[in-house]
Amino acid sequence: MTFKQLLAATCVAALGAGAQADGVKVGMITTLSGGGAGLGIDVRDGFLLAVKGNDDIELVIEDDQRKPDIAVQLADKMIQSEKVDVMTGIIWSNLAIAVVPAATAQGKFYLSPNAGPSALAGKGCHQNYFNVSWQNDAFSEAAGTALSGEAGKVFLMAPNYPAGQDIMAGFKRTFQGEIAAEVYTKLGQTDYAAEIAQMRASDADQIYFFLPGGMGISFMKQYAGSGVDKPVSGPAFSFDQGILGAIGDAAVGAKNTAHWSKDLDVPGNAEFVAAFEAEYGRLPSIYAAQGFDTGLLLASAAAKADVDDADAFRAALKEADFQSVRGKFSFGANNHPVQDIYMREVIKEGDLVTNRIVGTAATDHSDPYAADCKL
Amino acid sequence: MTTLLLIEQVLNGLQSGIMLFLMAAGLTLIFGVMGLINLAHGSLYMIGAFAAAAVAGATGSFVLALGASLIAAAAAGAIIEIGVIRRLYDRDHLDQVLATFALILILSEGTRWAFGSFPLYLDVPAALAGPVTLPGGIQYPAYRLLIIGVGLAIAVGLFLLIARTRIGIQIRAGESDREMIAALGVDISKLYTLIFALGAALAGLAGALVGAIQSVQVGMGEPVLILAFVVIVIGGIGSIKGALVGALLVGLTDTLGGVLLPLALSGMMNASAATSVGSALASMSIYILMAVVLIFRPTGLYGTA
Numbered sequence: 001m002t003f004k005q006l007l008a009a010t011c012v013a014a015l016g017a018g019a020q021a022d023g024v025k026v027g028m029i030t031t032l033s034g035g036g037a038g039l040g041i042d043v044r045d046g047f048l049l050a051v052k053g054n055d056d057i058e059l060v061i062e063d064d065q066r067k068p069d070i071a072v073q074l075a076d077k078m079i080q081s082e083k084v085d086v087m088t089g090i091i092w093s094n095l096a097i098a099v100v101p102a103a104t105a106q107g108k109f110y111l112s113p114n115a116g117p118s119a120l121a122g123k124g125c126h127q128n129y130f131n132v133s134w135q136n137d138a139f140s141e142a143a144g145t146a147l148s149g150e151a152g153k154v155f156l157m158a159p160n161y162p163a164g165q166d167i168m169a170g171f172k173r174t175f176q177g178e179i180a181a182e183v184y185t186k187l188g189q190t191d192y193a194a195e196i197a198q199m200r201a202s203d204a205d206q207i208y209f210f211l212p213g214g215m216g217i218s219f220m221k222q223y224a225g226s227g228v229d230k231p232v233s234g235p236a237f238s239f240d241q242g243i244l245g246a247i248g249d250a251a252v253g254a255k256n257t258a259h260w261s262k263d264l265d266v267p268g269n270a271e272f273v274a275a276f277e278a279e280y281g282r283l284p285s286i287y288a289a290q291g292f293d294t295g296l297l298l299a300s301a302a303a304k305a306d307v308d309d310a311d312a313f314r315a316a317l318k319e320a321d322f323q324s325v326r327g328k329f330s331f332g333a334n335n336h337p338v339q340d341i342y343m344r345e346v347i348k349e350g351d352l353v354t355n356r357i358v359g360t361a362a363t364d365h366s367d368p369y370a371a372d373c374k375l
Numbered sequence: 376m377t378t379l380l381l382i383e384q385v386l387n388g389l390q391s392g393i394m395l396f397l398m399a400a401g402l403t404l405i406f407g408v409m410g411l412i413n414l415a416h417g418s419l420y421m422i423g424a425f426a427a428a429a430v431a432g433a434t435g436s437f438v439l440a441l442g443a444s445l446i447a448a449a450a451a452g453a454i455i456e457i458g459v460i461r462r463l464y465d466r467d468h469l470d471q472v473l474a475t476f477a478l479i480l481i482l483s484e485g486t487r488w489a490f491g492s493f494p495l496y497l498d499v500p501a502a503l504a505g506p507v508t509l510p511g512g513i514q515y516p517a518y519r520l521l522i523i524g525v526g527l528a529i530a531v532g533l534f535l536l537i538a539r540t541r542i543g544i545q546i547r548a549g550e551s552d553r554e555m556i557a558a559l560g561v562d563i564s565k566l567y568t569l570i571f572a573l574g575a576a577l578a579g580l581a582g583a584l585v586g587a588i589q590s591v592q593v594g595m596g597e598p599v600l601i602l603a604f605v606v607i608v609i610g611g612i613g614s615i616k617g618a619l620v621g622a623l624l625v626g627l628t629d630t631l632g633g634v635l636l637p638l639a640l641s642g643m644m645n646a647s648a649a650t651s652v653g654s655a656l657a658s659m660s661i662y663i664l665m666a667v668v669l670i671f672r673p674t675g676l677y678g679t680a
Contacts, residue, residue: 038492246494
């Protein structure tokens, strides 16, 4: 597609016309068109902001259209004809599972700015695969701990795909209480009337759901109109900045767990939020924060080691020597993050619907799959 | 499962069927009369929703927003028919599919360029925001009842238009023999533009009505388009009655399958296995329905060979 090539070319040009032979060539495959495009665009923009003006990094961006087959084709093209050193960008767990093992097996590094399927965290972990976002279970494990005791019976709902199953597994692992019902919906489902009727009829005291992107918008609007008044909560994906504007007041009061929030008081975060807003004219989401951290991590490793020396570059990545906008950040044994997870609440600031932090849900959280990883 | 919950789920199935009917009616008219496979029908649905969101954002009026969705989608439909589709009537279906698929890409990226990649805000009017209590104590969202009412009214209107008016006669005549009615002095190209715009307007209205309870975003039309094709294949291509019956069948199968299958399976296996097998089967159910219909009625329920 010409527009995409133009975009990629512009990005590359903007990042330093004279790409150096000893720089790092990065292939970003992310979702830039179709229903999930908001997430990919935020990751891309956060990443571009982090590496702006950095001559060591040359970037090629392609759109996977949220389709696993296209992502695999693009990955082959990037590895074989573009000869990239590092890959990044994939948003969706099912795409990551399709692309990452092949890329790392061919000696490429992969930095995940979103998506942390359990399949790549335990037995399937790889020394060249670094997850800069979260393992899929993380937010809901923290939520399960936080909701234990106070929530009563919980009604669970998620789409039927790897991340949906991981997130529900995470919640059930830590939640001490009764699960009233567990419902799996179709990925991309837009009408939740049937599920809402089940919620109304069930004896649950609280709803915990994971529906990223447009699915969350549809559900929240329909839930608000249904007259069911059980409190809702979920991982931050269902309540993130990119979709809150479309949900509007219906989301206010909902609790959600995340590793980042725009009001998180750590060094560099306020500057990141301001710079992102100045550059792109909108508030950053968690995806933008993850893209930004991924860019910072890559730049920190590129400054320390030559990417052709894989062992040195890997060690430089593993150090995670950068100031994350999430505050503390380090890699666990399976190259997945060890980080704090916060409880956020959706609030209204003037006309703007956004999140604020109301507490810490988990400190130094790491994922349970590390034990299965032989690194 | 209680009877009340079952009745509520049947209402949900009806409502989703009615929405599908608005999409499928235009699609089946266009295919029946013009012999054209219009993959871009989902984009017209999206255009309706975006026009409604933009007008509702600017004026705050939901009625104006619905009006805007009709006008915008009808105008887009007319422009597309005159600019692109008109050249395709004599070509085979593969060319039509290619050209209308290109239209999907152009319209999607054009909408993204104009409105950005992030979903827009469009909410139901405050007067219809809450639930109403139906006889028997069922609480049901008022807005969904409105959708059922509007859809049924449009179904009746379409039947009357096709069965009782002069344009309806021309449409039916065009369906059976287009050369003949052209020879009789009917301006066939004007008729085609009109039908295309009518189908587009119905899709746009569906987009606006649904956009208020779902998410208004680029690409929202394609999942519905697939279901609409299933509907017209089940109902019989070209038949409005078939589109209505097919849409209600698909809506009810989809909704009730998703609810009842996991429940039925929970007697045979443990809860989480029943949930995942049940929801997997439920996603297949409408396609199984389509296959079964096609085995017994290869031209669909109301189709003519």
